[in-house]
Amino acid sequence: MNQEEAFETFKSCAVEVLQVTPEQVVKDARFADDLDADSLDLVELVMALEENFNITVDESELEGVETVGQAFDLVIGKVG
Amino acid sequence: MSTVEKEIRKRTVGSSSSPNYGIGRGSSIIGWGSSLPDLVVTNADFEQRLDTTDEWITERTGIKERRWGGTTCSLATAAARSAMEMGGITADQLDLVILSTATSDQTVPATSALIAGELGYSCGTFDLDAACAGFTYAFVVGHSMLQSGLNNVLIIGCDTLSNIIDKQDRSTAVLFADGAGALLIQATTGESCLRGWDLGIDTSALHLLWCEKQGFITMEGKEVFRKAVRATIESANSALEQSKLTSSDIALFVPHQANKRIIDAAAQRLNIPEDRLAIVLDRTGNTSSASIPLALCEAADQGRISKGDNVLLAGFGAGMTWASMVVRWGK
Numbered sequence: 001m002n003q004e005e006a007f008e009t010f011k012s013c014a015v016e017v018l019q020v021t022p023e024q025v026v027k028d029a030r031f032a033d034d035l036d037a038d039s040l041d042l043v044e045l046v047m048a049l050e051e052n053f054n055i056t057v058d059e060s061e062l063e064g065v066e067t068v069g070q071a072f073d074l075v076i077g078k079v080g
Numbered sequence: 081m082s083t084v085e086k087e088i089r090k091r092t093v094g095s096s097s098s099p100n101y102g103i104g105r106g107s108s109i110i111g112w113g114s115s116l117p118d119l120v121v122t123n124a125d126f127e128q129r130l131d132t133t134d135e136w137i138t139e140r141t142g143i144k145e146r147r148w149g150g151t152t153c154s155l156a157t158a159a160a161r162s163a164m165e166m167g168g169i170t171a172d173q174l175d176l177v178i179l180s181t182a183t184s185d186q187t188v189p190a191t192s193a194l195i196a197g198e199l200g201y202s203c204g205t206f207d208l209d210a211a212c213a214g215f216t217y218a219f220v221v222g223h224s225m226l227q228s229g230l231n232n233v234l235i236i237g238c239d240t241l242s243n244i245i246d247k248q249d250r251s252t253a254v255l256f257a258d259g260a261g262a263l264l265i266q267a268t269t270g271e272s273c274l275r276g277w278d279l280g281i282d283t284s285a286l287h288l289l290w291c292e293k294q295g296f297i298t299m300e301g302k303e304v305f306r307k308a309v310r311a312t313i314e315s316a317n318s319a320l321e322q323s324k325l326t327s328s329d330i331a332l333f334v335p336h337q338a339n340k341r342i343i344d345a346a347a348q349r350l351n352i353p354e355d356r357l358a359i360v361l362d363r364t365g366n367t368s369s370a371s372i373p374l375a376l377c378e379a380a381d382q383g384r385i386s387k388g389d390n391v392l393l394a395g396f397g398a399g400m401t402w403a404s405m406v407v408r409w410g411k
Binding site: 038039040043044046047059 | 139140300302303305306309310341345
């Protein structure tokens with residue numbers, strides 16, 4: 001899976017879980033301010049990402065993750 | 081009527097003194113009941129004294145109000161009494177009573193002994209603790225005793241969590257509450273009401289939700305959320321598989337009432353639509369062992385389930401314990 005395909009998968013997870021439009025899911029978007037996501041929304045998004053990318057993300061790894069880009073980098077780092 | 085049927089018929093209406101250890105015994109749920117304390121604590125009440133809002137609590141939990149008060153014995157006794165009245169069973173006809181609770185009134189005797197004192201039964205009785213998953217554990221154990229020869233088994237789920245929360249802690253005080261629910265099962269000549277079940281524990285979650293002796297509940301909410309959704313789904317699927325059913329065969333899904341978003345996330349992944357969900361959480365909060373029977377009893381009282389319907393119960397609790405079962409609704 002190349003980066004573009006991976007981001008499309010990431011985007012579809014975010015659209016479904018956070019109930020936002022695909023256009024809103026850009027790398028600069030901040031989860032809390034731009035996507036109106038609360039802490040449990042992020043937990044649910046991580047669950048969806050774990051299932052779709054077949055990865056495991058610990059709670060501690062999510063500290064400091066505030067933007068779509070940061071979350072995507074975390075995922076890509078695990079997919080390899 | 082065959083000799084065997086006559087014998088079972090005689091036993092089901094007879095005294096508790098002569099268990100008959102037969103095989104192939106059927107079972108049916110013949111009574112149910114629930115009980116809540118009178119004191120209603122609303123989200124607005126918390127707004128008055130904690131740094132929180134109705135909107136925050138509602139969005140993250142689905143809880144609008146909860147009930148606090150009473151003892152485990154008093155709530156459990158009231159729920160048990162209703163179930164016995166509906167089933168037409170008196171205290172001397174009971175063969176076993178199991179109380180699922182994590183909040184016994186005293187260290188000894190067991191709270192089930194106190195309930196026996198109130199209701200006047202003298203059959204076997206004990207407390208069982210598998211945290212919030214306990215009611216289903218108790219049902220599975222009680223049902224196996226019924227299959228071993230007992231005729232009337234009463235299962236009660238009751239907790240008074242208001243005694244073990246820090247009422248100044250906004251992260252837990254708004255979640256936990258008090259209540260009780262009970263089911264009465266009876267041996268029959270028909271099919272078994274318990275179609276499939278799954279019990280288990282994931283000890284990697286031991287540190288996520290706990291309460292010291294004389295202490296208060298502490299919880300790592302986000303990690304519990306994630307593990308709870310997965311435990312509920314996996315356990316529910318195991319119980320469905322054992323029952324040789326799929327979620328489309330389920331008339332009503334009764335999940336542990338901890339958090340509406342856990343319930344929605346699990347139901348969605350199990351392909352169970354909103355109109356087949358039993359929810360009391362908005363009015364009861366998380367009542368641990370009482371949550372599943374409270375939701376089930378309300379749905380039954382509202383006529384949402386009929387005789388023969390398949391009902392899926394699934395829950396999780398501190399440990400993280402989990403428990404699911406599919407029952408064929410009776411009465």
